[in-house]
Amino acid sequence: MTRHNQSSVSEFLLLGLPIWMENQGIFYTLFLGMYLTTVLGNLLIILLIRLDSRLHTPMYFFLSHLALTDVSFASVIAPKMLMNMQSQSQSVSYAGCISQVYFFLFFGDLDSFLLTSMAYDRYVAICHPLHYTTIMSQSLCFLLVVVSWVLSCASALLHTLLLARLSFCGGNSLPHFFCDLSALLKLSSSDTTVNELVIMTVGVVVITLPFICILVSYGHIGATILRVPSTRGICKALSTCGSHLSVVSLYYGAIIGLYFFPSSSNSNDKDVIVAILYTLVTPMLNPFIYSLRNRDMKGALENMILKK
Numbered sequence: 347m348t349r350h351n352q353s354s355v356s357e358f359l360l361l362g363l364p365i366w367m368e369n370q371g372i373f374y375t376l377f378l379g380m381y382l383t384t385v386l387g388n389l390l391i392i393l394l395i396r397l398d399s400r401l402h403t404p405m406y407f408f409l410s411h412l413a414l415t416d417v418s419f420a421s422v423i424a425p426k427m428l429m430n431m432q433s434q435s436q437s438v439s440y441a442g443c444i445s446q447v448y449f450f451l452f453f454g455d456l457d458s459f460l461l462t463s464m465a466y467d468r469y470v471a472i473c474h475p476l477h478y479t480t481i482m483s484q485s486l487c488f489l490l491v492v493v494s495w496v497l498s499c500a501s502a503l504l505h506t507l508l509l510a511r512l513s514f515c516g517g518n519s520l521p522h523f524f525c526d527l528s529a530l531l532k533l534s535s536s537d538t539t540v541n542e543l544v545i546m547t548v549g550v551v552v553i554t555l556p557f558i559c560i561l562v563s564y565g566h567i568g569a570t571i572l573r574v575p576s577t578r579g580i581c582k583a584l585s586t587c588g589s590h591l592s593v594v595s596l597y598y599g600a601i602i603g604l605y606f607f608p609s610s611s612n613s614n615d616k617d618v619i620v621a622i623l624y625t626l627v628t629p630m631l632n633p634f635i636y637s638l639r640n641r642d643m644k645g646a647l648e649n650m651i652l653k654k
Contacts, residue, residue, distance in 0.1 A: 387633030
């Protein structure tokens with residue numbers, strides 16, 4: 347282990363996934379396929395929204411940013427993980443590890459804010475349909491996205507700067523397939539009280555509050571749906587929210603399972619498996635959810651295929 351001034355490591359050793367060596371090839375092919383599906387599927391969503399004028403609405407404006415975020419989020423983790431699975435070297439430089447932490451937190455927080463903006467859009471569309479175009483103006487949509495990017499950047503930067511001041515003298519082995527913030531704090535030889543306090547405080551702002559806003563939005567949506575007398579009206583309302591609810595359930599379900607019900611200190615396998623779920627599986631499923639459950643997206647895809 348190389349040290350800088352005997353106080354910090356110059357690189358970390360990623361222990362990777364808890365799989366047997368003889369199964370590495372199978373899982374490498376699986377994860378490579380998942381990553382390529384994530385990239386191509388989300389880029390297809392962005393392309394369809396760009397080309398089809400019927401999709402130039404607030405909901406699809408937010409969806410295009412969510413798709414871009416998912417591609418970026420997966421790209422922060424998957425390429426390095428796949429490279430390590432194929433090579434004998436499992437190391438990552440100190441600067442590379444800190445950078446990965448920053449972008450992981452940035453795009454993860456951005457996902458949360460964008461899902462909240464989409465929930466507000468569905469709330470306005472269903473609960474205040476007559477005022478939808480007035481409320482969800484182009485300027486408001488742009489403002490929501492800009493605020494989401496700024497808050498995500500500030501949150502990730504704060505965590506990264508606090509992480510950079512820590513020393514790592516005891517060891518450099520991370521029991522993970524990427525540079526996870528909580529794993530790095532456990533590895534640090536410095537006092538991490540401030541870091542943990544900031545994680546709790548900022549976590550309320552970027553995860554808990556958005557989740558509460560989503561729940562409140564869908565609470566109002568549910569109350570409005572129950573007041574609709576026709577079955578057709580209920581089905582139409584549910585069809586516009588089903589895709590978003592599916593993505594919210596996947597995203598927050600994984601986070602709640604990982605951070606609210608953490609595994610014991612002796613077992614890290616569950617944390618790694620859940621991390622795979624929200625870093626690779628969820629971004630990969632988003633294009634399928636929005637394509638298969640959404641008539642507008644399916645119509646845009648059919649039109650593009652017919653034109654070709």
